[in-house]
Amino acid sequence: MSxxxxxxxxxxxxxxxxxxxxxxxxISIMSPSFLTANNxxxxxxxxxxxxxxxxxxxxxxxxxxxxxxxxxxxxxxxxVAAGLLSSGVDPIIAMAVALILGLILGAINGVIIAxxxxxxxxxxxxxxxxxxxxxxxxxxxxxxxGLGDHASxxxxxxxxxxxxxxxxxxxxxxxxxxxxxxxxxxxxxRVYAVGGNAEASRLSGINVNRITIAVYALxxxxxxxxxxxLTSRLNSAQPTAGESYELDAIAAVVLGGTSLTGxxxxxxxxxxxxxxxxxxNNGLNLIGVSSFYQxxxxxxxILFAVLLDRKKTA
Amino acid sequence: xIEMSGICKAFNGNVVLKxxxxxxxxxxxxxLMGENGAGKSTMMKILTGIYNRxxxxxxxxxxxxxxxxxxxxxxxxxxxIHQELNILxxxxxxxxxxxxxxxxAGFGILKNKxxxxxxxxxxKQLGLDIDVRTPAGTLSVGKQQIIEIAKAIETxxxxxxxxxxxxxxxxxxxxxxxxxxxxxxxEGVSFVYISHRMEEIFAICDRITILRDGQSVxxxxxxxxxxxxxxxxxVGRELGERFPSRNVTLGDVKLEVKGLTRPGLCEDIHFNxxxxxxxxxxxxxxxxxxxxxxxxxxxxxxAKGEILIDDKKVKIKNxxxxxxxxxxxxxxxxxxxxxxxxxxxxxxxxMTNFDKTAQSGFISSKQERTFxxxxxxxxxxxxxxxxxxxxxxxxxxxxxxxxxKWLGIAPKILILDEPTRGVDIGAKKExxxxxxxxxxxxxxxxxxxxxxxxxxxxxxxxxxxxEGKITGEVSGEDMTQEKIMHYATGGDxxxxx
Numbered sequence: 001m002s003x004x005x006x007x008x009x010x011x012x013x014x015x016x017x018x019x020x021x022x023x024x025x026x027i028s029i030m031s032p033s034f035l036t037a038n039n040x041x042x043x044x045x046x047x048x049x050x051x052x053x054x055x056x057x058x059x060x061x062x063x064x065x066x067x068x069x070x071x072x073x074x075x076x077x078x079x080v081a082a083g084l085l086s087s088g089v090d091p092i093i094a095m096a097v098a099l100i101l102g103l104i105l106g107a108i109n110g111v112i113i114a115x116x117x118x119x120x121x122x123x124x125x126x127x128x129x130x131x132x133x134x135x136x137x138x139x140x141x142x143x144x145x146g147l148g149d150h151a152s153x154x155x156x157x158x159x160x161x162x163x164x165x166x167x168x169x170x171x172x173x174x175x176x177x178x179x180x181x182x183x184x185x186x187x188x189x190r191v192y193a194v195g196g197n198a199e200a201s202r203l204s205g206i207n208v209n210r211i212t213i214a215v216y217a218l219x220x221x222x223x224x225x226x227x228x229x230l231t232s233r234l235n236s237a238q239p240t241a242g243e244s245y246e247l248d249a250i251a252a253v254v255l256g257g258t259s260l261t262g263x264x265x266x267x268x269x270x271x272x273x274x275x276x277x278x279x280x281n282n283g284l285n286l287i288g289v290s291s292f293y294q295x296x297x298x299x300x301x302i303l304f305a306v307l308l309d310r311k312k313t314a
Numbered sequence: 315x316i317e318m319s320g321i322c323k324a325f326n327g328n329v330v331l332k333x334x335x336x337x338x339x340x341x342x343x344x345x346l347m348g349e350n351g352a353g354k355s356t357m358m359k360i361l362t363g364i365y366n367r368x369x370x371x372x373x374x375x376x377x378x379x380x381x382x383x384x385x386x387x388x389x390x391x392x393x394x395i396h397q398e399l400n401i402l403x404x405x406x407x408x409x410x411x412x413x414x415x416x417x418x419a420g421f422g423i424l425k426n427k428x429x430x431x432x433x434x435x436x437x438k439q440l441g442l443d444i445d446v447r448t449p450a451g452t453l454s455v456g457k458q459q460i461i462e463i464a465k466a467i468e469t470x471x472x473x474x475x476x477x478x479x480x481x482x483x484x485x486x487x488x489x490x491x492x493x494x495x496x497x498x499x500x501e502g503v504s505f506v507y508i509s510h511r512m513e514e515i516f517a518i519c520d521r522i523t524i525l526r527d528g529q530s531v532x533x534x535x536x537x538x539x540x541x542x543x544x545x546x547x548x549v550g551r552e553l554g555e556r557f558p559s560r561n562v563t564l565g566d567v568k569l570e571v572k573g574l575t576r577p578g579l580c581e582d583i584h585f586n587x588x589x590x591x592x593x594x595x596x597x598x599x600x601x602x603x604x605x606x607x608x609x610x611x612x613x614x615x616x617a618k619g620e621i622l623i624d625d626k627k628v629k630i631k632n633x634x635x636x637x638x639x640x641x642x643x644x645x646x647x648x649x650x651x652x653x654x655x656x657x658x659x660x661x662x663x664x665m666t667n668f669d670k671t672a673q674s675g676f677i678s679s680k681q682e683r684t685f686x687x688x689x690x691x692x693x694x695x696x697x698x699x700x701x702x703x704x705x706x707x708x709x710x711x712x713x714x715x716x717x718x719k720w721l722g723i724a725p726k727i728l729i730l731d732e733p734t735r736g737v738d739i740g741a742k743k744e745x746x747x748x749x750x751x752x753x754x755x756x757x758x759x760x761x762x763x764x765x766x767x768x769x770x771x772x773x774x775x776x777x778x779x780x781e782g783k784i785t786g787e788v789s790g791e792d793m794t795q796e797k798i799m800h801y802a803t804g805g806d807x808x809x810x811x
Contacts, residue, residue, distance in 0.1 A: 196654035204665045205637040
């Protein structure tokens with residue numbers, strides 16, 4: 001938050017951006033098909049889903065928490081949206097229900113953590129399992145397809161707006177809104193304050209519980225938004241959707257330079273972090289690296305980036 | 315023993331030490347004094363190898379040295395006890411004592427019996443007769459301090475640097491600490507004693523070196539100097555009255571507390587504070603003073619009791635409600651309760667004042683900056699910019715930021731818990747002046763303080779607590795250290811001073 005030595009701080013903050021550019025350059029040299037409009041839209045479309053989740057995770061991590069249940073929330077909200085659509089409910093209503101459900105699932109996390117004083121890791125580990133289980137129960141373990149032919153819903157995952165994929169537009173709008181919230185609103189400032197020093201925050205009259213519940217609720221809703229994009233793109237809902245998405249989201253946040261202890265970080269970094277992971281996934285495929293090695297490379301990049309960040313702050 | 319001469323040090327071009335001299339004789343207790351930011355800590359960090367010096371010479375026993383780490387300094391017999399103690403609360407006393415220097419029977423197998431025996435012996439020497447197998451965290455801060463000293467002795471320290479050793483000690487613990495220091499002195503150990511408390515320096519030190527703005531202004535023998543001379547050397551100007559006077563007519567009762575009780579913490583507390591009045595809550599550490607302040611502010615629940623503001627009963631369930639009722643609370647511990655240290659000065663001050671810096675949840679940068687800038691200037695926070703991180707400020711300036719944060723809400727009732735702890739003498743007086751100004755504006759002030767001169771110098775009335783009860787109230791002529799200590803130790807016991 002502090003703007004001490006702002007130029008030095010900015011260079012440090014933009015480290016991840018240089019990392020991203022470096023990866024882009026390397027991959028485009030190795031595979032000419034990387035830098036084509038088609039492929040870039042493809043990458044961005046994929047990134048939009050993981051970035052929305054990572055945006056929420058940024059808020060949670062800024063308060064010093066963590067949310068492991070985002071993948072399961074995505075699966076459950078996606079399933080409910082698909083279920084409603086397949087039984088002929090109006091798409092606008094189905095989407096609204098999914099978003100509200102995401103909000104509620106997130107708020108449940110927040111309440112358990114704030115009021116029940118359960119460590120976020122444990123609380124969301126439990127709800128991760130519960131929400132996944134609920135998804136399986138709801139879907140009876142089978143995918144839901146036959147969502148009907150709703151232009152508005154298909155638009156959400158597959159459409160274009162001014163030539164740009166709608167999911168990308170959604171992500172960009174969400175990014176700017178959330179960026180503004182963190183920078184310019186009392187809520188955003190309080191998110192940082194709670195993560196920086198919860199006790200001092202409470203003594204300053206900040207309702208720490210309310211902030212905590214709000215960030216988890218926000219994260220739940222963003223996971224639901226991601227679920228709608230995914231469901232629309234696949235034209236079906238899968239019971240295993242979103243598995244291990246929480247790890248990619250956490251990785252994106254950390255790659256972006258946000259501190260896991262809370263209070264320090266920014267959402268711009270998260271966007272860059274999500275892009276790094278997205279570009280790597282796509283680029284390694286293009287280069288023809290086997291999917292087994294891909295994981296090794298991805299892990300190494302994350303490790304390398306975090307170690308580099310360590311060096312700079314030490 | 316130690317000779318430091320011509321020491322220079324700059325951080326990023328910012329000169330913090332300029333040609334500083336310091337000399338420590340064998341078996342001497344040498345005070346190092348100066349305002350916050352004068353360079354005391356940097357000096358000691360250079361001595362013990364935490365920082366590199368840019369220039370200058372350090373000699374230990376006549377031999378020139380350059381330590382690259384505290385470990386190397388330790389090997390030469392120089393140990394440091396930091397203000398924040400290095401005690402691991404869950405390890406036993408003995409485990410703490412031998413941390414990093416464990417005795418083993420080879421292959422890392424610990425010789426616990428021997429270490430326990432040795433720990434008991436060393437501590438007994440220092441006058442501490444305790445079971446060394448108890449977790450260190452269960453001991454009082456005073457005893458933990460003795461363990462730190464024992465740790466230093468265990469490594470055969472010949473020089474012990476103590477940074478503000480008494481900041482968190484009760485008077486009785488200070489007494490024990492001084493006895494320990496004198497005993498070690500008679501065995502030839504030298505001490506560098508860093509403190510803001512003048513009384514202590516006169517009580518225990520042989521000589522004093524004074525630093526100001528990174529330069530040494532002089533060395534004096536304690537016996538041949540005076541309080542006033544030292545203050546003047548430190549601040550470089552005549553400071554005048556230590557406690558400024560104020561001109562107030564007391565108003566109506568603003569805050570009244572009736573029968574506040576929580577078993578084990580405090581019992582049947584009754585008192586009131588008038589508009590324009592400064593009431594001190596005195597007593598030994600752990601007497602329940604902070605708990606009462608926290609209860610008033612809604613940070614701690616009480617089992618029984620009423621709080622009245624302007625004769626009206628109020629319910630305060632959390633700090634938010636307290637703030638709405640016009641209360642401010644400058645907490646005891648700036649770092650853990652007063653500030654978000656990673657936040658800028660601006661963001662810290664803004665935290666309690668969003669009603670003035672934001673509209674319906676949107677922060678107005680312009681309003682925020684003007685609002686904060688005004689307060690920062692009003693309180694004389696010394697900083698290049700309000701965007702600097704609170705971490706970068708000296709103790710006195712951090713404290714002013716905490717006070718600014720609460721002055722912003724224009725409080726009607728202000729609670730100050732140890733408002734000048736760890737604050738240098740110049741800033742101290744500025745804080746007293748702020749308190750006086752507030753009282754003159756009719757603010758009701760409740761001050762908790764362990765420094766008796768401050769209690770007597772600043773308050774209209776003193777409530778003295780002992781083990782959760784108010785055992786006495788003194789005002790006017792009766793406000794003497796003896797009277798207050800009499801009540802603070804239970805009232806009927808013999809006073810020793």
